[in-house]
Amino acid sequence: MTTLSDIKPLPPDKSMRNETREDSIFKRLFLSPAVAILLLFSIFPLVWSLGVSLTTCQRTTSDQHTVVGDIFCLGNGAEFSLANFTRVPSDTRLLTAARNTLFYVVVGVTVQYFIGFGLALLLNQEIRGRAIFRLIFLLPMMVTPVAVGYAGRMMFDSGISPLAQFQRTLSTFLTNLTGQPISVAIPWLTDITTAPYTIVLLDSWQWIPFMTLLLLAGMQAIPEEIYEAARVDGASRWRILASITFPILLPISLTAILIRSLEMFKIVDVINVVTGGGPGTATESLVMYVFDTALSYGNYGYAAAIGIVLLVLVIIFATGFLAISRRITRNQLGGTS
């Protein structure tokens, strides 16, 4: 089992030993389209984004749907300026959005990992109807995030949702029981402190299956003999989990956490539908701020700059994570050998 951090050795060359002229043509033919597309539509826009972020590129109409400006964004007299980046440290909205995004990444992915791990453990038992359960558990992952947002609003609405009704009933019950007014109603979507957690819950509903399925696949690859041996030695269930299952799954866990975290940095659709970034900007993510700046304010230069900030955060996170996970796996190998 390898992780992102390893670089695989060069695979054995499966092509004919002597490269013919035909081969050298096809060799280029196969790879070129993909490379060309990525250069043209991924690398080039990235460089361009950096360029635009250094200009005062701005839409001049209030109509969201007209993009005035040419490809160089010079159509509206945009000029070179560092203003977008000097604005970054003092833009409290940007700082809030960055903090929220990191909150989603850290808290969200942690929640998803542990619940996903727990569910994978359950599914890895000998149970009846495992296929059915696995199928049901998989469902949320395929739902369009925008739809998850609407479903979430219906679930967490403080007036008409079943959850709200349950909380009201419970409040009445507790009030009658104790004789004191007790309310367990939680303002899921309308409170500055709880709303980000609600977003995490919704995203988790959708993405716990990802963790579950991956970890389950990892668990099923662990040979039964290892468990047998541990049991013969009298290891308790917790001991087996802590000393066998968890360490063996560590590399795949780290990879799953990394992938999910990098995806989480892109979170936008659920938030946009559920809270629209509110209350205030309490739930706004960086990606949301990018498109709001571009669409509502038409400030393309600053939107590009926020995109760059996001990218820098992602790169710092990924580099740090890879360094730490390399150390963890190395220590572990050292410990067990």
Next chain:
Amino acid sequence: MKKRSRRSSIFLYSMLILWAFICLFPFYWMITTSFKMPLAVNRGPVYIPFIGPIDDKTPPVVNGIYFKPTIDHWKFLLVDEQAKTVRYFRNSLIAAGVSCFFAVLIGSMAGYGLSRFRYYWARLGWRNDNIAFWIISQRFLPPAAVVIPFLLFFNTLRLIDTHTGLILAYTVFNLPFAVWIMRDFFDSLPIDLEESARVDGATRWQTFLRIVIPLSTPGLVTVALFSFIFAWNEYLFALMLTNFEAITMPVYLAGMKSTKGIEWWYMSALTLIMVTPVMLIGLFLQRYIVRGLAAGALKG
């Protein structure tokens, strides 16, 4: 396997059932809501689409946890508003379907190249693995970091609000994953068949099309599935790059806020229309999803 105690069995199954309930309840809620009259929604939660015999001449809309179902909302979306619903659904289908095709085609070509040939980019000192790593790293690039150039670029090329624009964008986003999975898949294919075909005089291209592609159906299905689902669910680029004509389902849905507040009954029905195709595909091709996830992460 050690025999479980009765108590842990009860715990196990109750946890499983609890989580299954959490997974399924939102679907139940959306389905029932799409059959509720507005009054039945706004009065607070009602659960069961049935109303018992009540002696009143005009039966009420709700009765305790029961409500009287109606198909009006479905009729509204599928008959009255048919043109709109069909158009946005079709837009989604075109954007997702065509971009999925290109991602699979170009991705499998590059994957095949990386698996069967030896590349060396002298200037960068890159070999196959470096190239593959560079390609997969593009998958983690946040699209928000490149959305502004896309906007300006597409504006100049008159690709805003067109199918072509969305197809292009989605192909780019799906390509890295496609290359990665397909390379992995081709690595696991034995090379003997190709070699004998080559001995019989087939060109590389013929070998690829006639021998390799038919053998790689599982890999292709995995890639197609993931690409399609991604493009079908994508929101940010669809929002930024379309205005009226080429709007896809998620953008249409997210923008459906009227002055009367959210009309939950329409939202629910529309949401179901949007998610059902993907869920059906996903259910039938379940094992490919697991395989794709595993390939993406285990080898990743």
